[in-house]
Amino acid sequence: MFDKIKVIGFDADDTLWVNETYFRDTEAVFGKLLSGYETPNKIDQELFKKEIENLEIYGYGVKGFVLSMVESAIELSNGTISAEIIEEILNLGKQMLSKPVELLDGVTEVLEALYGKFTLIVLTKGDLLDQKRKLEKSNLSGYFHHIEVMTEKSEKDYGEVLKHLDIQPEEFLMVGNSLKSDVLPLLKMGSNAVHVPFHITWAHEKVSEKVVGETNIVTLSSLKELLNYV
Template sequence: MTKTLTTIGFDADDTLWQNEAFFRLTQARFAALLADYAAQDHLEDRLLAAERRNLGHYGFGVKGFVLSMIETAIEVTDGKVPASVISDLMAAGREMLRHPIELLPHARDAVEALAGDHRLLLITKGDLLDQERKLAQSGLGDLFDGVEIVSDKTARVYAAIFARHATQPAQAMMVGNSLKSDVLPVLDVGGWGVHVPHGLTWALEHAEAPQNHARFHLLPDLQGLPDLVEKLQGSHKI
């Protein structure tokens, strides 16, 4: 009998461990440094515009975030931003890159429960060195059969990943906190998408949940994931 699910992909940031909270803290520090030049809401709008504009150049992650903050600081001060502010922003970025990993509730239990019976993949965006560091510090690395650090998450990217791991999309599941990156593209290629919302979500990751999609599931946290996988396996429907 054909197995319903052979491969389960996990997003990393804000699915397995905390991430966006540290960006928010640094953004608050950014606003404080530039309080004499622009109001916080204006700064947030300008920074978000810079991040959107720079994604194609710098990609996702801390380094692109820091460069976008510096660019925004130059813009809102008409080029008069003090060197000390630039130095502080660079220091804030280095602190983010050194921050210890904080696993989210039930992350380890869920991954351990599914390892062995399924091919587990870590599929994440961001800076290569930073994501490798976080995975190593998480203690979860040995539980994954493959790690894919990609520049973006699209239907084409997921199809290529599944093909590399000898998986039909219909037998694959992706679990993550971003509807835009972790769920919708996988549904588009015929896989299962499991949305596990995080309390903080970057504005550029917002998307509408699919309505009445047979392969879409919503879980409040990772605790219920093993039971969901077992239920789907029991249905033997592809």
């Protein structure tokens, strides 16, 4: 199926290591901090709306998430939120940024098996400083020929990266947990991609069942299954 592949790209968050779990845990704590102003469901809804509203300004990652929490706290409290709670929110962000990097099952085994047979690269979204920190802590950077922290993952964005790296679309395979960001854009541009689901998906990354049903998607039960395809 992937006999023309020369380059394999990996998403980072929730493909190589745990990420979304920490956001969900922090959202739960944030809900408790703001419980005197709104219901947990309303707080979650307003925070998500604020995150989406701020994407063009802050981009993806922990720092933008923290700023969105601060803005949401101010708005939900009608400007009465205390400096102490704002400080607690900031500390939540610092805790997220200092989390150890927890590799997902089979990551090192797969990279070890593919290294030298293919050119391996990382194509991920997020905050540049934070992603570099995680890559360093992961001890995985030595496997990768190139690491690209992208602001978005559209067909246009992928096309620019592949052109810059002189990679032909039909010779490239993308591996990631997000159908919206890691799979569908590549398939639309005539390239290759496989989906390795993570048990938690951020609402912004979800796609409709109709789109999934109309697309020929290769879904793996684990990253280790990739070795059966390449």
